[in-house]
Amino acid sequence: MKLSLPLLLFSTLLFIFLALSVPFAAGRKPHFINFRSRNLFPESFTWDPKSQHFIVGSTRHQKLIAVSDAGIVESLITDTSLPENSSFLGLTVDRYTNRLLACIHRPPSPESPTPFNALASYDLQSNRRLFLSPLRDEIEMVENAVANDVAVDFHGDAYVTNSGGDFIWKITLNGDVSILSKSKAFKSHPIDTTTDYHKCGLNGIVFSPRGYLLVVQSNTGKLFKVNVDDGAARAVILNRDLTAADGISIREDGVVLVVSQEKLYFLNSNDGWGEGGVYDETALERERFATAVTVGDERRVYVLYGHVRKGINGNEEREEFGIAEVESEKESEEEPVWLYILIGIGLFIFFIWRFQMHRLVESLNKKTV
Incomplete structure (x- = not known):
């Protein structure tokens, strides 16, 4: 030879x-970002690939900030026209139109007994608001309605989960609102009413590049596959429930990531999400209260530590929050x-x-x- x-x-x-x-x-350490923003208490964030920074919402202020991978904070959008005490919940970037889509929620109060829910669209070049579309159900008013998370498809149509009413809104590129799905599948599983999240139904939502939605339900731990054309939905058969599932994201390789307060689940499927399985889970810092997950550059997975529970109390003060890269131990091996x-x-x-x-x-x- x-x-x-x-x-x-x-x-x-x-x-x-x-x-x-x-x-x-083998020795690279996961990336951790500490950033400072007084009393932000963020529940949501997303990655903007064009500007190469995270966009982080606030549950106490009507503003959105940009956070670099070095933890440098810049004010991005301040929208004082939103109702007082509004929160930015779900966020996503529409990469095709360079827009930021944000779920707005204001809980009911003695002064305003009906909650306010809306989807806001902001141009990421000018930071100008393109529309603010109120979200409601004209047939059945839901007093505990919460516009929780948002996903966007290739055409610019957005999909928002209602955690209180267990249904999904559809919002067009121009801001027109309709109800996509009120599938009976969303109400077909038992709920443990002893948990502190038993009233939180449909939560994280993501659009798969294969043309359908994947939605998690907090109070049942179920994952649903939803047709974007007719709203037909069915539960994905999993090897375990996703306890207290909150945010959801999807990597380019098709791996689905679901975050809860205590852990990050790594899921895959071989049949287009008729069935799927959790192949790994990584423990998170419970006290920091992770609520959202996103995918950054090079398929790196990040969770948001927003200390939301302390922020909900209303009398807590805090300056520092965190964004942590999370790896699958099995993938690392x-x-x-x-x-x-x-x-x-x-x-x-x-x-x-x-x-x-x-x-x-x-x-x-x-x-x-």
Whole structure:
């Protein structure tokens, strides 16, 4: 077996590169961002790939901030025209139209017994508000309605979950509102009324590039697949319930991420989410109260630590909050395996090269003699 000189040189360089890269690949620490914004108590955030920063909402202020990966905070949008005591709940970036979509919610009060829910659309170049579409059900007024999370499809149509009424609104690119789904599937599973989140139904929502919605339900731990054309929905068969599921996101490789206060679930499916499974879960810091998950650059997964429970109390003061990268331990264990395989190939080629060089030297010595 003979190898050309260029191939031998390439093999040697490949071996050296792989040998040096393993410690760095295996030893990279997850990224953690501490940022400061007085009494923000954020419940929602999303990643803006164009500006390369996170957009973070507030449950106490009518503002949105930008947070860099170094923790530098800049004011992005302040919308004082929103009703007083409004909160920014779900956020998502429409990458095709460069818009930010934000769920607005103001809980009922003695002065205003009917809650206010709306979807706001902001142009991310000018930060100008494009529309504010009130969200309600004209047939059945839901006193505990909460516009909780939002997803957007390829056409710019947005989909908002109502956690109090267990249905999904649809909002067009121009801000026209209709109800997409009031599927009976959303009310077909038992609820443990002893939990402190038993009134929170449909919550996190994401649009799959394959053309459907995936929605989690907090008080049942179920995941639903919803048709964007007719609103037909059915529960995804899972190997376990997603206890206290809150935010949801999806990676480019199809892995679905669901966050709760205590853990981040990693899910996959081989049949387009007729069935799926949790293949890993990572414990989170309970006291920091994670509420949202998003995917940043290079498929990195981040959760938001907004200390929301303390913020809900109304009398707490806080300056610092966090965004933490979270990794799957199983994925981290599997990644170095491929590097070791490549190193093995490199070693194999390297020893062949050494053998060939040894034979070449012996041949030259014989000719010299």
